[in-house]
Amino acid sequence: MYIRFHGNYLSPKLKQPYGIFVVIYHLYRDGKLSEREIKLYLDTKEWFEQNLPNPPFYDDNNLVNAVTWFKDGIKAAEMITQLKPFFHIAEKYNIEIIKSISNDLPGILIYEDEYQIGIVPRLANDQS
Template sequence: MNVRYLRIQVRYAGKTGKPVGIFGACWHLLRNNRLSEEESTNFLAVNEWFKEQLPEPPFYQDGNPNRAITWFKVGSSQEMVTELQPLMDLLDKYHVQYDIVFSNYPGTIIYEDEYQVGVF
């Protein structure tokens, strides 16, 4: 059976009560002034690329009342997962433990597009 979804998440929970995703973890590093100027610039460039390429689930615009999280679809998002490598490198450099989690059943799907699902 082929795995359908993947998520890169750290080993601490956020306001959703679930593990923080890779973008949230990198934002934490940035906000805590742990990144160099070059690393900050690179992170913001990757973040901007994703904002241009990946649709934003509407629950983020509503303040995420369901405390949903997103998972990439395996296959259709391969280029996007490759683009995340610089962020994984940042987590490695700053010793932020993370996992690449695969699942066929990530939760109740409340949003879906070509590249991702939103679940709670």
């Protein structure tokens, strides 16, 4: 099983909903967070940067238009627990965070580590 937390609005580049990291970044970027929330955002972001591998497609500005999903399991459960500050921030600002679950591979696999997968979403008419 694969799990993805995302907003309810699409990235014009990816044609997929923005993931939770970007949704909360948008609040930060737009100056909507309090000083306490900024610290919480930066601390949580730093924790993930140190503990969740960065898929290589992000190094080239994600030219392949991939998205990441957590893999179900004990290791990913820790990652999801660490997302709690982002869930709280989103709730405070009435930002809907959607939990999508897929029992099947949700796209074309291009990356995998012990916590997550990176996929390129299939086109609606692509049956592969």
